[in-house]
Amino acid sequence: NAGVTQTPKFQVLKTGQSMTLQCAQDMNHNSMYWYRQDPGMGLRLIYYSASEGTTDKGEVPNGYNVSRLNKREFSLRLESAAPSQTSVYFCASSEALWTDYGYTFGSGTRLTVV
């Protein structure tokens, strides 16, 4: 099983450029999440999707948009990248929204905005 697959693994953007980070899971999980990880800050939740067709803001949603394309796929879009969005982005999924379930993480996208 692939688990959670993220693409691309690395990306360099110029300030103002846009891009979409892709995430797909093959575990038939209902809920999916996007986190960013910065040194000394731990992981912070950007957006999440409780189930297909729903999305909600997390702790740091400004500058991002998401799309839950279907049950498998959850994409994160940066419309106009800023240097403050330089980070490592992780997608995760879980069986259901309630936190009684462990999360399965992808291997991350390392994004640099110059």
Place this chain on the structure above:
Amino acid sequence: SQQGEEDPQALSIQEGENATMNCSYKTSINNLQWYRQNSGRGLVHLILIRSNEREKHSGRLRVTLDTSKKSSSLLITASRAADTASYFCATGGGNKLTFGTGTQLKVEL
């Protein structure tokens, strides 16, 4: 804002020794989870302990939870070089997990 805070921030031990790391949190929780992150990789779920449990074991891992002190500890027994990683606690309350900043564990040969 982080709910869980791990202590220590960094820990270096010899192979075969036990490693203990702690997590403190501020508000009531439904459960607490521990994750491992190897360098350059995603997080891997290790163990979940519910708020009505006090201790849980999984292989060489032992987790305790003291809800009165709002704290948890993760013990890794007989550590191996492969245990070198960052370890994060995550507190579950409601509909999302909130992660701490992690403990960096280095196990030396």
